[in-house]
Amino acid sequence: MKARNIGRFASHALAGLALALSASAGVAKPKQDDPGFQLKDNPYPSTYKPYPGEAVAIVGATVYDGAGGRIDNGTVLLSGSKVEAIGGPDLAIPQDHRRIDGTGKFVTPGVIDIHSHLGVYPSPGVQAHSDGNEATSPTTPEVWAEHSVWPQDPGFTRALANGGVTSLQILPGSANLMGGRSVVLKNVPSRTVQGMKFPDAPYGLKMACGENPKRVYGEKGQMPSTRMGNFAVDRQTWIKASEYKKKRDAGKLDSRDLAMETLADVLAGKILVQNHCYRADEMAQVIDMSKEFGYKVSAFHHAVEAYKIADLLKENGICSAIWADWWGFKMEAYDGIPENAALLADHGACVIIHSDDEYGIQRLNQEAAKAQGDGKRIGINIPDAQVISWFTLNPAKALGIDGKTGSLAPGKAGDVVLWNGNPLSVYSRPEKVWVDGAMLFDAMDRTRRPVSDFELGQPGEGDVK
């Protein structure tokens, strides 16, 4: 990717593709002579607690529940950090609930981005902030994205205010075949990463196929330098992981290995594979590799050619996390088409609209609406309520957090966006955003507009963005 910086082109824009590389030192591995070390499943546990929220009743809005349902003149009750109930105008509203008039407005679940590099490639995109690719070895399952996330990235606040994003997965970049563990965050400003971590969300493993790994390592004169090299390194690593897991299961490990721990947990089904892959033929090969070693791909990310194998993806229960219509910026994106989402949906395959971009994350609703329109023009009519699931319940499912968020069901998290118009219209914006029942953004109230530490005392601090 040639560098330019007109308009929004920060030097780190498209970081997942551009691969700003640094020759930083490798990650320290646990000492091999320390067999007694006991790894915990989650040694950096979430400290996030929902902020206080008042009991509210949003009345008179069009409600999309994220699971394909739509209620006109709907009522949404939030209390105690949860969705309490949703229903029509006849839903009883308890006395203690403050009423919010939603007439002419729309309610959806909080938006979820399954593919973000906020925090690991934060703004400003200076080299000192380039923490998304541990591009010193083609497989680095031992690195954890949460150890790179900078919670003061102003991008989090924009995603909340302009995009209504309440949960997001932060992934390592795609320089490596196995880039490391992802972390799922609540989009809540915090002093610490632990203060943002989505409690009990499964970890993900970022994998990548195609151009990036083979280019990054081929240029260093090492394996992989080809697509076949990509697969060879992956398979060799999975063989090692399988053997490690067998020993671990039998209690016969002499020492713990961070990289192998992550992969063994993938094989055990505890960590979900989030696989960057563009081309249809490569996705089909990855599916076979996953069967060869007994793991499951949760979602193919970018997947610009998913439409060519919609049947295969459906059959294997794999979601496609895609842009609406990014196209042609690299060779493996040359066959991207704007009808990708619609064709997948038409064949019953799972669609997720993702961003991979600090600007795209502010407009996932708009991207979904464009993809819907592109479908309509070829005769594929997808109901609005289903399109909403592309950036709510479907990413929640592929992240393994759909039991907690992603739709407006009683008992689920009070992650809610009140839009000032139809979220599938370009003219609409989030008016209010609740995370776990706490109103963390209100376009009508400057005191509910987050400002990151980085922006304090600088031009534009606290401005409407």
Added chain:
Amino acid sequence: MKPRTLISSLAALLAASASIPVLAQQAQDFAITNATVAIGDGSAPIQGGTVVVRGGKIVAAGAGVAVPAGIQVIDGTGKWVTPGLVSAVTDLGLVDVGAVDESNDEYAPKAGFNAALDVSAAIDPDATPIGISRAGGVTRAAVAPVAANAIFAGQGAIIDLGADANPVNRPRAFQFVELGERGADLAGGSRVAAQTVLRNALREAADFDRRAGISKIGGAKASPTSTGDDIPLDPRMAQTVQGRADDGLLTRFDAAALVPVVSGRQPLYVHVERAADIRQVLRLKSEFPAIKLVIVGAAEGWRVARDIAAAGVPVLASAITDLPGRFETLAATQSNVGRMQAAGVKVGLGGFYDNDQPRYAPQYAGNLVAVGRLPGASGLTWGQALAAITSVPADIIGEGSRFGSLKPGLAGDVVIWDGDPLELSSGPVDIYIDGVKQSMVNHQTRLRDRYRNPQEGSLPKAYQ
């Protein structure tokens, strides 16, 4: 010492290669009736409007327009009609695939020249991004090179996206220079260096001109653009033995290429973002009074909007930049365009590269309408938003009298949409450039049709 003139054969050559699109015979005379018509000049859309195109030009557009007898009538019921979109500062025609270097002519890090580079020679009307952008309603573009080895990127061209062999409307339409963070890097490591390189270059060009009289060559032809006989002569080709100071740092070609800039015949597009850099750029006008500036970027333009307006310098800005992606964009906000416009700056949307594809312009414009509805924010009206991607950029790139709106006499660049063109669900259904109906078929539509059903039939997909 009298300056030599351009060799006459060169002038003849230029005239012969002048690539103003010949209005092809296929240019249709037609009227679109009963549509929602948006002129593109900032006015609100007109219900039940009519657009008449004859001889490749707009004849009339609006309400109560009579349909000439015998003309082909297109029923616009339920449709919207706008001028074609104008994509200002883009790489259309220079690139097939951005990351495939051998297919990418926007950028020449190993070239021995910079300001002298002229993209018009490399525009490929068959490049897939042109077809895809055209299908998105983009009909004209200002194509800029990307700076790679110096602060000067080279000379940009005005093109149309018509499916024909003559894409270049106006070669050498502007010079592009980087004076922000990127300019600092290209100049050797600092803004201090960039400002010095710039001044040295402009003074060397002025000095070269004084000695060799380059700007007087072909001076009679420097009339406002209108008919196609105004293709700027190429100062690089001036035949002269006069001229360069012995201590010049610029190559002869680069110095000659900057003569039109310093003499005000060719606008200088300056990419800067932060307020302080914008102020520096505006000061150039006192040092080089003839210079014609266009600011590209201007993420912090709202902070110096009154100064920009007072200087009469137009701006091509991003609609959506709202992050401090660099230290030079700390105060970026989506209210930038609206605030500059409110302060009297002529501002259009510009800077379409990579995943800011030219066909996204309507979405970005629509976002400026959306942001204007939020408390404390500034946006554009619907009419202003459409103008910001049609007539305003056309005007800024010096082509406002030729295309960019549906005003009578302008080029018949017309897009028929299946709904509100700024709305996400809408898309073009028909596109005309110079009155010529354009193909909507491209690589993407062919793939789409082939894979409408992903499964193979009685033969592999390759036979479909």
